[in-house]
Amino acid sequence: MSDLGFDPSLKKKKKVKKAEDGSESPAPEVVDEMFANLKKKKKSTKKAEEDFEKSASPVGDDLSSSLGDLTLKKKKKKAVKTVDTSEFEQQLEEAGVEEPASEAVTSDGQDIGFSYEQLLSRFFDILKTNNPELAGDRSGPKFRIPPPVCQREGSKKTLFANVQEIATVLQRNPEHLIQFLFAELGTSGSIDGEKRLVLKGKFQPKQMESVLRRYIIEYVTCKTCKSMNTELKRESANRLHFLSCKACGSTRSVSSIKTGFQAQIGRRKRA
Amino acid sequence: MSTIQNLNAFDPFADTGDSEAQPTNYIHIRIQQRNGRKTLTTVQGVPNEYDLKKILKVLKKDFACNGNIVKDEELGEVIQLQGDQRVKVSEFLTTQLQLPKKNIKIHGF
Numbered sequence: 005m006s007d008l009g010f011d012p013s014l015k016k017k018k019k020v021k022k023a024e025d026g027s028e029s030p031a032p033e034v035v036d037e038m039f040a041n042l043k044k045k046k047k048s049t050k051k052a053e054e055d056f057e058k059s060a061s062p063v064g065d066d067l068s069s070s071l072g073d074l075t076l077k078k079k080k081k082k083a084v085k086t087v088d089t090s091e092f093e094q095q096l097e098e099a100g101v102e103e104p105a106s107e108a109v110t111s112d113g114q115d116i117g118f119s120y121e122q123l124l125s126r127f128f129d130i131l132k133t134n135n136p137e138l139a140g141d142r143s144g145p146k147f148r149i150p151p152p153v154c155q156r157e158g159s160k161k162t163l164f165a166n167v168q169e170i171a172t173v174l175q176r177n178p179e180h181l182i183q184f185l186f187a188e189l190g191t192s193g194s195i196d197g198e199k200r201l202v203l204k205g206k207f208q209p210k211q212m213e214s215v216l217r218r219y220i221i222e223y224v225t226c227k228t229c230k231s232m233n234t235e236l237k238r239e240s241a242n243r244l245h246f247l248s249c250k251a252c253g254s255t256r257s258v259s260s261i262k263t264g265f266q267a268q269i270g271r272r273k274r275a
Numbered sequence: 276m277s278t279i280q281n282l283n284a285f286d287p288f289a290d291t292g293d294s295e296a297q298p299t300n301y302i303h304i305r306i307q308q309r310n311g312r313k314t315l316t317t318v319q320g321v322p323n324e325y326d327l328k329k330i331l332k333v334l335k336k337d338f339a340c341n342g343n344i345v346k347d348e349e350l351g352e353v354i355q356l357q358g359d360q361r362v363k364v365s366e367f368l369t370t371q372l373q374l375p376k377k378n379i380k381i382h383g384f
């Protein structure tokens with residue numbers, strides 16, 4: 005039951021977001037959320053809140069005050085109970101929210117009422133403000149990827165300062181990430197004394213970000229549940245890399261990083 | 276059996292079409308930085324049935340850039356083009372040669 009309730013609204017939110025920024029492809033969308041600290045997510049939630057306000061306004065003050073009560077109650081309960089039970093409590097309270105709403109509407113004598121969607125989005129707003137984890141908010145501190153920090157090093161090189169940090173957040177071996185960067189950017193480089201990556205060539209943070217996005221889609225996110233809480237393992241038997249999800253347990257194989265053709269650049273040496 | 280109406284029309288275990296099975300014959304379009312703001316685009320893995328020389332001729336004219344074909348022992352013949360022609364090349368491959376877009380992989384930033 006609860007799963008049925010959860011899904012549509014998540015989908016709906018995504019749709020809203022899509023319409024807003026007119027994003028191109030569905031796949032990087034998830035990653036967009038991961039880079040949420042940049043800007044987008046906040047906007048969409050704010051909008052949702054506004055919608056919520058609008059939908060709530062005709063009902064009147066008593067409802068909002070009852071809502072206020074609700075949030076207080078929740079906080080108390082949260083302090084006492086464990087997460088699993090509090091989810092159930094939330095659902096119970098969701099049912100509780102519905103009642104005063106329908107009462108208010110019928111007392112007005114209108115049969116418009118709250119649509120299921122409205123109620124659901126309100127529930128998720130409340131849930132999000134109180135227990136973001138339960139609302140499927142993956143932009144929590146655990147999955148917040150710091151934006152790549154790129155500095156120019158001289159005229160020909162780029163210093164990618166926080167590779168290590170990003171690799172740790174993604175739970176990947178930095179070597180693997182660096183190997184991917186080299187292959188994807190068609191360049192080479194080295195790691196300096198402070199474990200920063202020095203890349204040959206000029207790269208903007210934005211370009212770095214798009215490459216990172218691709219890395220995350222290919223080597224970090226679980227295709228089944230879109231979680232980033234995954235592990236990359238190398239099966240010694242068949243020498244293939246496998247991505248296993250810590251959230252849902254699904255496993256998929258990932259292609260090994262191939263540099264492919266590298267053109268001879270600069271002074272060519274004749275054999 | 277017949278009471279479960281759903282199963283008659285829809286096989287939940289049927290192949291959905293978006294299988295994970297990846298085509299092994301990818302066409303890789305890569306970019307490499309040269310000195311300054313100059314770049315180089317390489318196209319690796321164009322199927323053998325196409326005449327690379329003819330393709331190169333058209334590409335050079337269309338994109339107004341120079342280019343050449345490099346033979347690699349492992350990866351076969353590779354087209355090199357001056358400048359960042361990645362998007363244009365992939366457009367050409369899909370529209371002119373009718374190659375499926377999912378077989379084309381654009382690398383780089």
Ligand SMILES: [Zn+2]
Pocket residue numbers: 226227228229230231249250251252253254
């Ligand atoms: Zn998963």
